[in-house]
Amino acid sequence: DTEVTQTPKHLVMGMTNKKSLKCEQHMGHRAMYWYKQKAKKPPELMFVYSYEKLSINESVPSRFSPECPNSSLLNLHLHALQPEDSALYLCASSQDVLWQGNTGELFFGEGSRLTVL
Amino acid sequence: GENVEQHPSTLSVQEGDSAVIKCTYSDSASNYFPWYKQELGKGPQLIIDIRSNVGEKKDQRIAVTLNKTAKHFSLHITETQPEDSAVYFCAVSYGNKLVFGAGTILRVKS
Numbered sequence A: 001d002t003e004v005t006q007t008p009k010h011l012v013m014g015m016t017n018k019k020s021l022k023c024e025q026h027m028g029h030r031a032m033y034w035y036k037q038k039a040k041k042p043p044e045l046m047f048v049y050s051y052e053k054l055s056i057n058e059s060v061p062s063r064f065s066p067e068c069p070n071s072s073l074l075n076l077h078l079h080a081l082q083p084e085d086s087a088l089y090l091c092a093s094s095q096d097v098l099w100q101g102n103t104g105e106l107f108f109g110e111g112s113r114l115t116v117l
Numbered sequence B: 001g002e003n004v005e006q007h008p009s010t011l012s013v014q015e016g017d018s019a020v021i022k023c024t025y026s027d028s029a030s031n032y033f034p035w036y037k038q039e040l041g042k043g044p045q046l047i048i049d050i051r052s053n054v055g056e057k058k059d060q061r062i063a064v065t066l067n068k069t070a071k072h073f074s075l076h077i078t079e080t081q082p083e084d085s086a087v088y089f090c091a092v093s094y095g096n097k098l099v100f101g102a103g104t105i106l107r108v109k110s
Helices: none
Strands: A004-007 A010-013 A018-025 A031-037 A044-050 A053-057 A064-070 A073-079 A087-094 A112-116 B004-007 B010-014 B019-025 B032-038 B045-051 B056-059 B062-067 B072-077 B086-094 B097-100 B104-109
Touching (some): A018 A031, A031 A073, A044 B097, A053 A064, A073 A087, B019 B086, B045 B056, B045 B062
Antiparallel strands (some): A018 A073, B019 B072, B032 B086, B062 B072
């Protein structure tokens, strides 16, 4: 199983709503990631979890709150978002975090397309 | 800084022709250079990668070349097919992060 599964595929929410994006992988990967991708742009790193602990936060606003309940699951909790947060949110996983001796191949899910009204 | 420049932004080729996409980077310490393909409605997928101790790597119709001195690397696709149409992103390792180039929209006309 080489899949990263993301739910929901589409989400529309108001600026006062609270919602969550979910990601799951069963490849035994120890690193999981959240990326944000705007239309016609590259993925931008938001968060990295290594062994279920947050290892990188790319200065993401606190209205985005990541959570890693276990080694297979990654959530992104959303609260009080702005219309400019509308984007495709991609989850990815890799065997381990990127370092000098690791190839760092990322396996991406298909993404959750978020629209903030 | 973590800079990755990718060119061209769009590329149209006739089926059967070759396509070349180039990327440059800024940190001489970077040592890992993958290429990802993103089809419409899907997440990016790794198609080939190269590490800094190798100058060239080939996998069937796809090859990547790396010039560490000049800090640039290129993706070569030969005998292009319509299913090669997609967005291609180069990426560069900066410390423990991957930074992506801006992307190239490749259109293969049949």
